[in-house]
Amino acid sequence: MLKIDKLVAGYGKVKVLHGISITVPEGKVVALIGSNGAGKTTTLRALSGMLKPESGSITLGGKDIAGLTSHEITRMGLAHSPEGRRVFSTLPVMDNLLLGAFPRLTGSRHKGDVDGDINRMFELFPRLKERRTQLAGTLSGGEQQMLAMARALMLNPEVLLLDEPSMGLSPRLVEEIFVIVERLKKVNMTMLLVEQFAAAALEVSDFGYVMENGHIRTSGEAHALKNDPAVQSAYLGGGH
Amino acid sequence: MQILMQLIVSGISVGMIYGVIGFGYQLTFATSKTLNFGQGEALMLGALVGLTTINFLIGQQIGTFWAYVIMLPVVLAFGALQGSVVEWLGVRPAMRAKSEAGWIMATIALGIIFKNLAENIWGRDALKFPSPLPEASLSFGGIRIQPMEIVVVVGAIALMLGVEFFNRRSIYGKAVVATSNDRDAAGLMGINTNRIITFSYALSSMSAAFAGVLVAPVTLTGATMGAVLGLKAFAVAIIGGLSSGMGVVIGGLILGITETLTGYYISTGYKDVPGLVLLLIVLSLKPSGLFGKAAIKKV
Numbered sequence: 001m002l003k004i005d006k007l008v009a010g011y012g013k014v015k016v017l018h019g020i021s022i023t024v025p026e027g028k029v030v031a032l033i034g035s036n037g038a039g040k041t042t043t044l045r046a047l048s049g050m051l052k053p054e055s056g057s058i059t060l061g062g063k064d065i066a067g068l069t070s071h072e073i074t075r076m077g078l079a080h081s082p083e084g085r086r087v088f089s090t091l092p093v094m095d096n097l098l099l100g101a102f103p104r105l106t107g108s109r110h111k112g113d114v115d116g117d118i119n120r121m122f123e124l125f126p127r128l129k130e131r132r133t134q135l136a137g138t139l140s141g142g143e144q145q146m147l148a149m150a151r152a153l154m155l156n157p158e159v160l161l162l163d164e165p166s167m168g169l170s171p172r173l174v175e176e177i178f179v180i181v182e183r184l185k186k187v188n189m190t191m192l193l194v195e196q197f198a199a200a201a202l203e204v205s206d207f208g209y210v211m212e213n214g215h216i217r218t219s220g221e222a223h224a225l226k227n228d229p230a231v232q233s234a235y236l237g238g239g240h
Numbered sequence: 241m242q243i244l245m246q247l248i249v250s251g252i253s254v255g256m257i258y259g260v261i262g263f264g265y266q267l268t269f270a271t272s273k274t275l276n277f278g279q280g281e282a283l284m285l286g287a288l289v290g291l292t293t294i295n296f297l298i299g300q301q302i303g304t305f306w307a308y309v310i311m312l313p314v315v316l317a318f319g320a321l322q323g324s325v326v327e328w329l330g331v332r333p334a335m336r337a338k339s340e341a342g343w344i345m346a347t348i349a350l351g352i353i354f355k356n357l358a359e360n361i362w363g364r365d366a367l368k369f370p371s372p373l374p375e376a377s378l379s380f381g382g383i384r385i386q387p388m389e390i391v392v393v394v395g396a397i398a399l400m401l402g403v404e405f406f407n408r409r410s411i412y413g414k415a416v417v418a419t420s421n422d423r424d425a426a427g428l429m430g431i432n433t434n435r436i437i438t439f440s441y442a443l444s445s446m447s448a449a450f451a452g453v454l455v456a457p458v459t460l461t462g463a464t465m466g467a468v469l470g471l472k473a474f475a476v477a478i479i480g481g482l483s484s485g486m487g488v489v490i491g492g493l494i495l496g497i498t499e500t501l502t503g504y505y506i507s508t509g510y511k512d513v514p515g516l517v518l519l520l521i522v523l524s525l526k527p528s529g530l531f532g533k534a535a536i537k538k539v
Contacts, residue, residue: 049427050427071427074427099426102431151429155429
């Protein structure tokens, strides 16, 4: 379980998050929606230590992780599939997956069955299997997104953060990505999903939070939010 | 023709030394976008520590060849330590302060300090380094090669292949490549990227120290031997492209061979000119180096 309480963060003097609180219960999927610039990505960056929070608390499985570095947070079991995929372009697909399991391979996290997990990733993303010796930089956008997700899953995380997995993908691929999120949900993966496709995100989620200008504007059960007229007109209307 | 071949062969051995030092620049540039401007001094310190060690061992009635072999790990360990110190004192504070140029002054300053230190310990004179192999040249179809020149080439290639093998095969090596690709994303994999950068500095100075004890028996050694070599290797790294380990080696060979050719056909007085001319040409035509990938700086 991931619990964020009154989190304040920003870049230099510019505050982006003005005290937000979000709870991601164990085994549940939580969608974080909102328009461009609302602070969704900044929230995820603050959670995974890419950005140092100014105040507030973040607890992962009861332990305070606010202010730790990203490698420390990752080793504690928070995986982050970042905005823009950020795959290691000069390394083959296979090495990208192995690096996802770096803490498991180097003794800072329970090792488990790394080879078995790689095979499970290939089942979940059959395209990665075909391309496993190919350099990640030569993959298509959709394949890179799948690799970024698979790489994050290789941590065997307690909580998975997904930042805009649908960004820049064709409608058919977006659908494919959401099917995978659905499958992960079925195996009780705890997820915080940031999405511009608000309707689709709420569809696969248990709970939703709507962000606006660095504040949480409203939150609740996903299906309730989906039917909320105010949310509908602002975020679920035309274009999405 | 025979003279030409002879010059090329000599150029290769000189070029390999430039290549190894340049390779060291490339190692730290890849992970941290910084480099050690005291790389020449790392080479000099390696050679002088090697000299003291080998003389001590010879004093213990160990033959020169075995003394040289035993001395190698000592020098490599010393180089790694020295590189870590440079990173820790000169580079990390500048990176923490997000200073774009602080590390340049800091590594130059550390280089000068190391040189002064060496002058006080080993004096200012050039010193003779015992050669582990006979100094008489071997002749291959009229082309004469010193046995130590072969060791230089083989040693340089072995070092670079070793690093390449480590990067491709071990998970720690892959972590180094991942850090070079995208430092933030590497952090998200649970990789301590600060430690990777320290490691790349250690490896970089280790390469320089290794180059120092490779070249020392062929030339002479002394507190001032590093400055020119470090600068030329820097030119080589720029010519080859700082983003390509292979490019740096080829850059080294190009510079080594042009130098020996100029020295013979034009004048030894102009020996240093063609390399620098080449540097200027590469900088104006292909600033990322002959083999470098053009970096796109995202704003």
